[in-house]
Amino acid sequence: MSSTFYTSDTSPEALAVQLECLRKMTPRERMRRTCDMSRQIKRMAFDAIRRRHPAFNEDEVQLLFIELTYGTTLANEVRRWKEEQSG
Numbered sequence: 001m002s003s004t005f006y007t008s009d010t011s012p013e014a015l016a017v018q019l020e021c022l023r024k025m026t027p028r029e030r031m032r033r034t035c036d037m038s039r040q041i042k043r044m045a046f047d048a049i050r051r052r053h054p055a056f057n058e059d060e061v062q063l064l065f066i067e068l069t070y071g072t073t074l075a076n077e078v079r080r081w082k083e084e085q086s087g
Helices: 012-024 027-052 058-070 072-086
Strands: none
Touching: 027 058, 058 072
């Protein structure tokens, strides 16, 4: 597999070590690690939105995350649903 598939800031040596570590993990360990990284990335995205928009409340932060991640259509549907629930 070509190393260009991976990030360009990872040296070939570091990539080899990472892949070897992954190969030694059980499927359960790989899944746990994947879920942990996913949660961490999501937290980082929410933190970045909060830094860019300090006046946003948590609903606004979540809606912008949805918009950036899944698109405006879904974000607008969630907005409408939230309005219906509160109204």
